Amino acid sequence: MATIYPEVSEVKEKALQSFSKEFGVNADICVCAPGRVNLIGEHTDYNEGFVLPMCFQDLILKFDIECGALPMVTMIVGKKNNSTTCKIFSLSTSIGGQSVAEFNCVDREAMKPGEPKWANYVKGCIANFPHSTPGFNAVVTSTVPVGSGLSSSAALEVATYTFLEAMTGQVSSKPEDKALACQRAEHEFAGVPCGIMDQFISAMGQEGNALLLDCRDLTTKQIPMQKLDDCVFLITNSNAPHKLSSSAYCERRDCCIEASKLLGKKSLREANVNDLEADFLLHKFCSFSSVVLKSKAANEVTIKRVRHVITEIQRTLEAAASLEKNDFVRFGQLMNESHNSLRDDYEVSSKELDSLVTIARGVDGVLGSRLTGAGFGGCTVTLLKKNVVDTVIELIKKEYAGTPSFYIAKPSKGAQVLKL
Numbered sequence: 001m002a003t004i005y006p007e008v009s010e011v012k013e014k015a016l017q018s019f020s021k022e023f024g025v026n027a028d029i030c031v032c033a034p035g036r037v038n039l040i041g042e043h044t045d046y047n048e049g050f051v052l053p054m055c056f057q058d059l060i061l062k063f064d065i066e067c068g069a070l071p072m073v074t075m076i077v078g079k080k081n082n083s084t085t086c087k088i089f090s091l092s093t094s095i096g097g098q099s100v101a102e103f104n105c106v107d108r109e110a111m112k113p114g115e116p117k118w119a120n121y122v123k124g125c126i127a128n129f130p131h132s133t134p135g136f137n138a139v140v141t142s143t144v145p146v147g148s149g150l151s152s153s154a155a156l157e158v159a160t161y162t163f164l165e166a167m168t169g170q171v172s173s174k175p176e177d178k179a180l181a182c183q184r185a186e187h188e189f190a191g192v193p194c195g196i197m198d199q200f201i202s203a204m205g206q207e208g209n210a211l212l213l214d215c216r217d218l219t220t221k222q223i224p225m226q227k228l229d230d231c232v233f234l235i236t237n238s239n240a241p242h243k244l245s246s247s248a249y250c251e252r253r254d255c256c257i258e259a260s261k262l263l264g265k266k267s268l269r270e271a272n273v274n275d276l277e278a279d280f281l282l283h284k285f286c287s288f289s290s291v292v293l294k295s296k297a298a299n300e301v302t303i304k305r306v307r308h309v310i311t312e313i314q315r316t317l318e319a320a321a322s323l324e325k326n327d328f329v330r331f332g333q334l335m336n337e338s339h340n341s342l343r344d345d346y347e348v349s350s351k352e353l354d355s356l357v358t359i360a361r362g363v364d365g366v367l368g369s370r371l372t373g374a375g376f377g378g379c380t381v382t383l384l385k386k387n388v389v390d391t392v393i394e395l396i397k398k399e400y401a402g403t404p405s406f407y408i409a410k411p412s413k414g415a416q417v418l419k420l
Protein backbone atom coordinates (compact mmCIF):
# COMPACT_ATOMS: atom_id res chain seq x y z
CA MET A 1 0.00 0.00 0.00
CA ALA A 2 1.47 3.34 -1.04
CA THR A 3 1.80 6.20 1.40
CA ILE A 4 -1.36 8.23 1.66
CA TYR A 5 -0.39 11.80 2.33
CA PRO A 6 -2.22 13.52 5.18
CA GLU A 7 -3.48 16.11 2.73
CA VAL A 8 -5.31 13.38 0.79
CA SER A 9 -6.96 12.43 4.08
CA GLU A 10 -8.16 15.99 4.45
CA VAL A 11 -9.84 15.94 1.04
CA LYS A 12 -11.31 12.56 1.99
CA GLU A 13 -12.63 13.68 5.39
CA LYS A 14 -14.37 16.68 3.86
CA ALA A 15 -16.02 14.55 1.16
CA LEU A 16 -17.12 11.92 3.71
CA GLN A 17 -18.61 14.55 6.02
CA SER A 18 -20.54 16.13 3.15
CA PHE A 19 -21.83 12.72 2.14
CA SER A 20 -23.14 11.94 5.64
CA LYS A 21 -24.74 15.38 5.85
CA GLU A 22 -26.49 15.08 2.45
CA PHE A 23 -27.58 11.45 2.65
CA GLY A 24 -27.88 10.73 6.37
CA VAL A 25 -25.67 7.60 6.14
CA ASN A 26 -21.94 7.00 5.83
CA ALA A 27 -20.29 6.37 2.46
CA ASP A 28 -18.60 2.99 2.13
CA ILE A 29 -16.52 3.59 -1.02
CA CYS A 30 -13.78 6.14 -1.57
CA VAL A 31 -11.68 6.45 -4.72
CA CYS A 32 -9.47 9.06 -6.31
CA ALA A 33 -7.76 9.66 -9.65
CA PRO A 34 -5.18 12.33 -10.45
CA GLY A 35 -4.67 14.90 -13.18
CA ARG A 36 -1.47 14.77 -15.17
CA VAL A 37 1.24 16.82 -16.75
CA ASN A 38 2.68 15.80 -20.10
CA LEU A 39 6.47 16.16 -20.06
CA ILE A 40 6.85 15.81 -23.84
CA GLY A 41 4.94 14.34 -26.81
CA GLU A 42 2.30 16.93 -27.62
CA HIS A 43 -0.41 16.40 -30.23
CA THR A 44 1.06 12.99 -30.89
CA ASP A 45 -1.49 10.78 -29.11
CA TYR A 46 -4.16 11.07 -31.80
CA ASN A 47 -1.43 10.42 -34.41
CA GLU A 48 -0.58 7.05 -32.82
CA GLY A 49 2.75 8.45 -31.59
CA PHE A 50 4.47 8.46 -28.18
CA VAL A 51 3.67 10.58 -25.12
CA LEU A 52 5.47 10.91 -21.77
CA PRO A 53 3.07 12.11 -19.06
CA MET A 54 3.11 11.70 -15.29
CA CYS A 55 0.59 12.01 -12.47
CA PHE A 56 1.78 14.48 -9.89
CA GLN A 57 1.36 15.96 -6.47
CA ASP A 58 2.28 19.53 -5.68
CA LEU A 59 5.54 19.35 -3.77
CA ILE A 60 6.17 21.71 -0.90
CA LEU A 61 9.82 22.81 -1.03
CA LYS A 62 11.52 24.82 1.71
CA PHE A 63 15.18 25.74 1.13
CA ASP A 64 15.33 23.03 -1.60
CA ILE A 65 14.14 20.41 0.91
CA GLU A 66 10.97 18.43 0.22
CA CYS A 67 8.66 18.76 3.18
CA GLY A 68 5.26 17.60 1.95
CA ALA A 69 3.03 17.25 -1.11
CA LEU A 70 -0.49 18.37 -1.88
CA PRO A 71 -2.76 16.05 -3.82
CA MET A 72 -3.96 16.90 -7.33
CA VAL A 73 -6.88 14.53 -7.46
CA THR A 74 -10.55 14.08 -8.12
CA MET A 75 -12.18 12.11 -5.33
CA ILE A 76 -15.53 10.31 -5.21
CA VAL A 77 -17.11 8.90 -2.06
CA GLY A 78 -20.40 7.05 -2.18
CA LYS A 79 -22.68 4.12 -1.47
CA LYS A 80 -25.33 2.03 -3.26
CA ASN A 81 -28.85 3.32 -2.62
CA ASN A 82 -31.09 0.35 -3.62
CA SER A 83 -32.75 2.34 -6.39
CA THR A 84 -32.32 2.86 -10.13
CA THR A 85 -31.13 6.44 -9.74
CA CYS A 86 -27.82 7.98 -8.93
CA LYS A 87 -27.59 11.26 -7.11
CA ILE A 88 -24.24 13.04 -7.06
CA PHE A 89 -23.21 16.24 -5.33
CA SER A 90 -20.27 18.21 -6.67
CA LEU A 91 -18.38 20.21 -4.05
CA SER A 92 -15.77 22.01 -6.07
CA THR A 93 -15.42 24.77 -8.62
CA SER A 94 -13.26 22.54 -10.79
CA ILE A 95 -16.30 20.28 -11.30
CA GLY A 96 -18.89 22.91 -12.15
CA GLY A 97 -19.19 24.44 -8.68
CA GLN A 98 -21.58 23.27 -6.00
CA SER A 99 -24.31 21.47 -7.90
CA VAL A 100 -26.22 18.23 -8.00
CA ALA A 101 -26.92 15.71 -10.74
CA GLU A 102 -29.63 13.06 -10.57
CA PHE A 103 -30.43 10.53 -13.29
CA ASN A 104 -31.47 6.96 -13.95
CA CYS A 105 -28.22 5.00 -14.17
CA VAL A 106 -29.76 1.60 -14.82
CA ASP A 107 -31.59 2.40 -18.06
CA ARG A 108 -28.57 3.21 -20.22
CA GLU A 109 -30.65 3.79 -23.36
CA ALA A 110 -32.25 6.77 -21.66
CA MET A 111 -28.95 8.26 -20.56
CA LYS A 112 -28.14 11.37 -22.62
CA PRO A 113 -25.69 14.26 -22.25
CA GLY A 114 -27.27 17.33 -20.64
CA GLU A 115 -26.93 19.64 -17.64
CA PRO A 116 -24.94 19.93 -15.44
CA LYS A 117 -22.07 19.50 -17.90
CA TRP A 118 -19.73 17.79 -15.44
CA ALA A 119 -22.21 14.93 -15.00
CA ASN A 120 -21.75 14.04 -18.69
CA TYR A 121 -18.35 12.55 -17.86
CA VAL A 122 -19.98 10.43 -15.17
CA LYS A 123 -22.80 9.35 -17.49
CA GLY A 124 -20.30 8.53 -20.23
CA CYS A 125 -18.38 6.24 -17.88
CA ILE A 126 -21.52 4.47 -16.68
CA ALA A 127 -22.62 4.01 -20.31
CA ASN A 128 -19.22 2.51 -21.16
CA PHE A 129 -18.85 0.34 -18.05
CA PRO A 130 -19.11 -3.28 -19.27
CA HIS A 131 -21.27 -4.43 -16.32
CA SER A 132 -24.62 -3.26 -15.04
CA THR A 133 -24.53 -0.63 -12.33
CA PRO A 134 -26.95 -0.22 -9.44
CA GLY A 135 -28.23 3.14 -8.21
CA PHE A 136 -25.91 5.03 -5.89
CA ASN A 137 -25.36 8.26 -3.99
CA ALA A 138 -22.06 10.08 -4.21
CA VAL A 139 -20.10 13.23 -3.47
CA VAL A 140 -17.38 14.32 -5.86
CA THR A 141 -14.68 16.89 -5.24
CA SER A 142 -11.46 17.87 -6.97
CA THR A 143 -8.20 19.72 -6.48
CA VAL A 144 -7.28 19.51 -10.18
CA PRO A 145 -7.72 22.97 -11.74
CA VAL A 146 -10.10 22.95 -14.71
CA GLY A 147 -9.18 24.18 -18.21
CA SER A 148 -5.48 24.32 -17.50
CA GLY A 149 -4.26 21.37 -19.54
CA LEU A 150 -3.83 19.23 -16.43
CA SER A 151 -6.63 16.93 -17.50
CA SER A 152 -9.32 17.45 -14.93
CA SER A 153 -11.71 15.65 -17.28
CA ALA A 154 -9.69 12.42 -17.37
CA ALA A 155 -9.35 12.60 -13.58
CA LEU A 156 -13.15 12.71 -13.28
CA GLU A 157 -13.65 9.89 -15.78
CA VAL A 158 -11.05 7.59 -14.29
CA ALA A 159 -12.28 8.33 -10.74
CA THR A 160 -15.85 7.50 -11.84
CA TYR A 161 -14.78 4.28 -13.50
CA THR A 162 -12.72 3.27 -10.46
CA PHE A 163 -15.76 4.01 -8.28
CA LEU A 164 -17.95 1.77 -10.47
CA GLU A 165 -15.34 -1.01 -10.24
CA ALA A 166 -15.22 -0.73 -6.45
CA MET A 167 -19.01 -0.62 -6.14
CA THR A 168 -19.69 -3.64 -8.38
CA GLY A 169 -16.55 -5.63 -7.55
CA GLN A 170 -15.95 -5.90 -11.31
CA VAL A 171 -12.37 -4.69 -11.66
CA SER A 172 -10.92 -4.50 -15.21
CA SER A 173 -8.18 -7.04 -15.62
CA LYS A 174 -6.56 -4.86 -18.27
CA PRO A 175 -5.99 -1.19 -17.40
CA GLU A 176 -6.08 -0.34 -21.12
CA ASP A 177 -9.74 -1.40 -21.27
CA LYS A 178 -10.47 1.03 -18.47
CA ALA A 179 -8.61 3.87 -20.20
CA LEU A 180 -10.33 3.17 -23.53
CA ALA A 181 -13.79 3.11 -21.91
CA CYS A 182 -13.07 6.47 -20.26
CA GLN A 183 -11.86 7.90 -23.58
CA ARG A 184 -15.13 6.78 -25.22
CA ALA A 185 -17.00 8.52 -22.39
CA GLU A 186 -15.27 11.79 -23.31
CA HIS A 187 -15.89 11.31 -27.05
CA GLU A 188 -19.54 10.33 -26.73
CA PHE A 189 -20.80 12.32 -23.75
CA ALA A 190 -18.56 15.39 -23.68
CA GLY A 191 -18.11 15.63 -27.45
CA VAL A 192 -14.33 16.03 -27.15
CA PRO A 193 -12.39 13.92 -29.69
CA CYS A 194 -9.43 13.55 -27.31
CA GLY A 195 -6.52 11.15 -27.68
CA ILE A 196 -5.81 8.30 -25.26
CA MET A 197 -2.99 9.84 -23.19
CA ASP A 198 -4.95 11.40 -20.33
CA GLN A 199 -7.06 8.41 -19.37
CA PHE A 200 -4.08 6.07 -19.63
CA ILE A 201 -1.80 7.95 -17.30
CA SER A 202 -4.57 8.65 -14.80
CA ALA A 203 -5.37 4.93 -14.70
CA MET A 204 -1.79 3.59 -14.83
CA GLY A 205 0.48 6.17 -13.20
CA GLN A 206 2.94 4.87 -10.60
CA GLU A 207 4.59 6.77 -7.81
CA GLY A 208 8.07 8.04 -8.79
CA ASN A 209 7.58 7.31 -12.50
CA ALA A 210 6.63 8.96 -15.76
CA LEU A 211 4.88 6.74 -18.31
CA LEU A 212 6.07 6.27 -21.88
CA LEU A 213 2.95 5.32 -23.81
CA ASP A 214 2.92 4.06 -27.37
CA CYS A 215 -0.46 5.32 -28.61
CA ARG A 216 -0.37 2.91 -31.57
CA ASP A 217 -0.31 -0.42 -29.75
CA LEU A 218 -1.01 0.94 -26.23
CA THR A 219 2.11 -0.63 -24.73
CA THR A 220 3.65 1.26 -21.84
CA LYS A 221 6.96 1.60 -20.06
CA GLN A 222 7.38 3.08 -16.59
CA ILE A 223 10.30 5.54 -16.60
CA PRO A 224 11.80 6.00 -13.09
CA MET A 225 12.39 9.59 -12.07
CA GLN A 226 14.13 9.09 -8.71
CA LYS A 227 17.47 10.17 -10.16
CA LEU A 228 16.20 13.68 -10.80
CA ASP A 229 17.95 14.53 -7.51
CA ASP A 230 18.59 18.24 -7.60
CA CYS A 231 16.18 18.89 -10.50
CA VAL A 232 12.42 19.19 -10.50
CA PHE A 233 9.56 19.94 -12.90
CA LEU A 234 7.79 23.25 -12.26
CA ILE A 235 4.31 23.69 -13.72
CA THR A 236 3.19 27.26 -14.32
CA ASN A 237 -0.47 27.92 -15.04
CA SER A 238 -0.82 30.95 -17.34
CA ASN A 239 -4.41 31.34 -16.10
CA ALA A 240 -5.11 32.79 -19.54
CA PRO A 241 -8.45 31.93 -21.12
CA HIS A 242 -8.10 29.61 -24.12
CA LYS A 243 -11.31 30.07 -26.07
CA LEU A 244 -9.79 28.91 -29.35
CA SER A 245 -8.56 25.64 -28.04
CA SER A 246 -11.37 23.20 -28.82
CA SER A 247 -12.01 24.35 -32.40
CA ALA A 248 -8.27 24.55 -33.09
CA TYR A 249 -7.77 21.10 -31.55
CA CYS A 250 -10.32 19.57 -33.94
CA GLU A 251 -8.85 21.49 -36.88
CA ARG A 252 -5.31 20.20 -36.13
CA ARG A 253 -6.58 16.69 -35.68
CA ASP A 254 -8.48 16.76 -38.99
CA CYS A 255 -5.45 18.16 -40.76
CA CYS A 256 -3.29 15.28 -39.50
CA ILE A 257 -5.84 12.67 -40.52
CA GLU A 258 -6.13 14.18 -43.98
CA ALA A 259 -2.35 14.37 -44.36
CA SER A 260 -1.89 10.73 -43.38
CA LYS A 261 -4.52 9.72 -45.96
CA LEU A 262 -2.73 11.71 -48.66
CA LEU A 263 0.50 9.99 -47.73
CA GLY A 264 -1.22 6.62 -47.92
CA LYS A 265 -0.43 5.91 -44.24
CA LYS A 266 -2.67 4.64 -41.49
CA SER A 267 -1.50 7.48 -39.26
CA LEU A 268 1.32 10.02 -39.10
CA ARG A 269 3.19 7.56 -36.87
CA GLU A 270 4.01 5.71 -40.10
CA ALA A 271 5.37 8.86 -41.73
CA ASN A 272 8.94 10.09 -41.54
CA VAL A 273 10.89 13.16 -42.60
CA ASN A 274 11.49 11.71 -46.06
CA ASP A 275 7.77 11.84 -46.70
CA LEU A 276 7.92 15.55 -46.15
CA GLU A 277 10.88 16.12 -48.40
CA ALA A 278 9.99 13.96 -51.36
CA ASP A 279 6.70 12.14 -51.70
CA PHE A 280 4.47 14.50 -49.90
CA LEU A 281 5.65 17.65 -51.63
CA LEU A 282 5.72 16.01 -55.01
CA HIS A 283 2.35 14.45 -54.59
CA LYS A 284 0.74 17.63 -53.38
CA PHE A 285 2.28 20.17 -55.68
CA CYS A 286 3.15 18.40 -58.89
CA SER A 287 0.82 15.50 -59.43
CA PHE A 288 -2.30 15.66 -61.57
CA SER A 289 -3.69 12.57 -59.90
CA SER A 290 -6.98 12.30 -58.09
CA VAL A 291 -5.67 14.35 -55.18
CA VAL A 292 -7.53 17.61 -54.86
CA LEU A 293 -4.94 20.32 -55.19
CA LYS A 294 -5.07 23.03 -52.60
CA SER A 295 -3.43 26.41 -52.59
CA LYS A 296 0.34 26.45 -52.05
CA ALA A 297 -0.16 28.24 -48.74
CA ALA A 298 -2.57 25.57 -47.46
CA ASN A 299 -0.09 22.86 -48.41
CA GLU A 300 2.70 24.65 -46.64
CA VAL A 301 0.62 24.78 -43.49
CA THR A 302 -0.08 21.04 -43.72
CA ILE A 303 3.63 20.34 -44.15
CA LYS A 304 4.42 22.33 -41.00
CA ARG A 305 1.78 20.42 -39.02
CA VAL A 306 3.11 17.08 -40.22
CA ARG A 307 6.69 18.13 -39.50
CA HIS A 308 5.75 18.88 -35.90
CA VAL A 309 4.15 15.48 -35.42
CA ILE A 310 7.01 13.53 -37.01
CA THR A 311 9.74 15.36 -35.10
CA GLU A 312 7.80 15.38 -31.81
CA ILE A 313 7.40 11.60 -31.92
CA GLN A 314 11.18 11.26 -32.32
CA ARG A 315 11.87 13.80 -29.57
CA THR A 316 9.61 11.92 -27.16
CA LEU A 317 11.43 8.65 -27.67
CA GLU A 318 14.78 10.34 -27.26
CA ALA A 319 13.57 12.20 -24.18
CA ALA A 320 12.47 8.96 -22.48
CA ALA A 321 15.87 7.44 -23.27
CA SER A 322 17.64 10.54 -21.86
CA LEU A 323 15.62 10.29 -18.68
CA GLU A 324 16.63 6.66 -18.30
CA LYS A 325 20.29 7.69 -18.72
CA ASN A 326 19.82 10.58 -16.26
CA ASP A 327 20.81 12.97 -19.04
CA PHE A 328 18.64 15.85 -17.88
CA VAL A 329 20.50 18.40 -19.95
CA ARG A 330 19.49 16.63 -23.15
CA PHE A 331 15.97 16.19 -21.81
CA GLY A 332 15.74 19.95 -21.27
CA GLN A 333 16.98 20.69 -24.80
CA LEU A 334 14.32 18.39 -26.21
CA MET A 335 11.66 20.22 -24.17
CA ASN A 336 12.82 23.50 -25.70
CA GLU A 337 12.74 22.04 -29.21
CA SER A 338 9.26 20.68 -28.53
CA HIS A 339 7.96 24.10 -27.53
CA ASN A 340 9.56 25.78 -30.53
CA SER A 341 7.96 23.26 -32.84
CA LEU A 342 4.53 23.69 -31.18
CA ARG A 343 4.93 27.45 -31.53
CA ASP A 344 6.28 27.66 -35.09
CA ASP A 345 5.05 24.54 -36.91
CA TYR A 346 1.93 23.42 -35.06
CA GLU A 347 1.02 27.01 -34.11
CA VAL A 348 -0.76 26.20 -30.85
CA SER A 349 1.18 28.46 -28.49
CA SER A 350 0.04 31.88 -27.28
CA LYS A 351 1.77 35.08 -26.25
CA GLU A 352 1.22 34.16 -22.60
CA LEU A 353 2.77 30.70 -22.96
CA ASP A 354 5.69 32.06 -25.02
CA SER A 355 6.30 34.71 -22.42
CA LEU A 356 6.35 32.18 -19.53
CA VAL A 357 8.75 29.96 -21.45
CA THR A 358 11.06 32.85 -22.36
CA ILE A 359 11.21 34.18 -18.80
CA ALA A 360 12.01 30.73 -17.40
CA ARG A 361 14.66 29.94 -20.01
CA GLY A 362 16.47 33.16 -19.11
CA VAL A 363 17.38 31.86 -15.64
CA ASP A 364 20.63 29.97 -15.09
CA GLY A 365 19.76 26.50 -13.82
CA VAL A 366 16.70 26.11 -16.07
CA LEU A 367 17.28 23.13 -18.39
CA GLY A 368 14.17 23.43 -20.57
CA SER A 369 10.68 24.87 -20.73
CA ARG A 370 7.65 24.21 -22.93
CA LEU A 371 3.89 24.49 -23.11
CA THR A 372 2.03 21.37 -22.00
CA GLY A 373 -1.38 20.10 -23.10
CA ALA A 374 -3.24 21.20 -26.19
CA GLY A 375 -1.93 24.80 -26.08
CA PHE A 376 -3.45 28.28 -26.55
CA GLY A 377 -3.60 28.61 -22.79
CA GLY A 378 -3.16 26.36 -19.80
CA CYS A 379 0.26 25.54 -18.41
CA THR A 380 3.94 25.37 -19.16
CA VAL A 381 6.29 22.76 -17.72
CA THR A 382 9.88 23.63 -16.88
CA LEU A 383 12.79 21.38 -15.89
CA LEU A 384 15.08 23.23 -13.49
CA LYS A 385 17.47 22.91 -10.58
CA LYS A 386 15.66 22.91 -7.25
CA ASN A 387 17.81 25.77 -5.99
CA VAL A 388 16.47 28.17 -8.66
CA VAL A 389 12.77 27.35 -8.22
CA ASP A 390 12.21 30.43 -6.02
CA THR A 391 14.15 32.67 -8.42
CA VAL A 392 12.09 31.50 -11.41
CA ILE A 393 8.79 31.90 -9.55
CA GLU A 394 9.71 35.41 -8.39
CA LEU A 395 10.86 36.44 -11.85
CA ILE A 396 7.69 35.14 -13.52
CA LYS A 397 5.54 36.94 -10.94
CA LYS A 398 7.44 40.12 -11.72
CA GLU A 399 7.64 39.93 -15.51
CA TYR A 400 4.58 37.94 -16.63
CA ALA A 401 1.63 40.17 -17.55
CA GLY A 402 -1.03 37.84 -16.11
CA THR A 403 -1.59 36.17 -12.74
CA PRO A 404 0.23 32.83 -12.79
CA SER A 405 -0.03 29.92 -10.37
CA PHE A 406 2.64 27.31 -9.70
CA TYR A 407 2.91 23.61 -8.92
CA ILE A 408 6.14 21.75 -8.21
CA ALA A 409 5.47 18.34 -9.67
CA LYS A 410 6.33 15.19 -7.74
CA PRO A 411 5.53 12.04 -9.78
CA SER A 412 2.68 10.26 -8.04
CA LYS A 413 0.31 7.34 -8.22
CA GLY A 414 -2.61 6.91 -10.62
CA ALA A 415 -6.19 6.02 -9.68
CA GLN A 416 -6.70 4.14 -6.43
CA VAL A 417 -9.31 2.89 -4.00
CA LEU A 418 -8.74 4.44 -0.56
CA LYS A 419 -9.38 2.65 2.71
CA LEU A 420 -12.11 4.13 4.87
Ligand code: NG1
Residues within 6 Å of the ligand: 041, 042, 043, 044, 045, 046, 148, 149, 150, 151, 153, 192, 193, 194, 195, 196, 197, 198, 372, 373, 374, 375, 378
Ligand atom coordinates in the same frame (compact mmCIF):
# COMPACT_ATOMS: atom_id res chain seq x y z
P1 NG1 B 1 -5.29 18.95 -22.65
O1 NG1 B 1 -5.15 20.25 -23.31
O2 NG1 B 1 -4.32 18.75 -21.53
O3 NG1 B 1 -6.72 18.65 -22.26
C1 NG1 B 1 -5.36 17.64 -25.01
C2 NG1 B 1 -5.94 16.25 -25.24
C3 NG1 B 1 -4.85 15.16 -25.19
C4 NG1 B 1 -3.70 15.51 -26.12
C5 NG1 B 1 -3.23 16.96 -25.82
C6 NG1 B 1 -2.18 17.45 -26.78
C7 NG1 B 1 -8.21 16.38 -24.35
C8 NG1 B 1 -9.12 16.02 -23.24
N1 NG1 B 1 -6.93 15.97 -24.23
O4 NG1 B 1 -4.88 17.75 -23.70
O5 NG1 B 1 -5.40 13.91 -25.53
O6 NG1 B 1 -4.06 15.37 -27.46
O7 NG1 B 1 -4.31 17.90 -25.91
O8 NG1 B 1 -1.02 16.69 -26.68
O9 NG1 B 1 -8.61 16.97 -25.33
Ligand code: MG
Residues within 6 Å of the ligand: 151, 152, 153, 154
Ligand atom coordinates in the same frame (compact mmCIF):
# COMPACT_ATOMS: atom_id res chain seq x y z
MG1 MG C 1 -9.80 18.21 -20.55
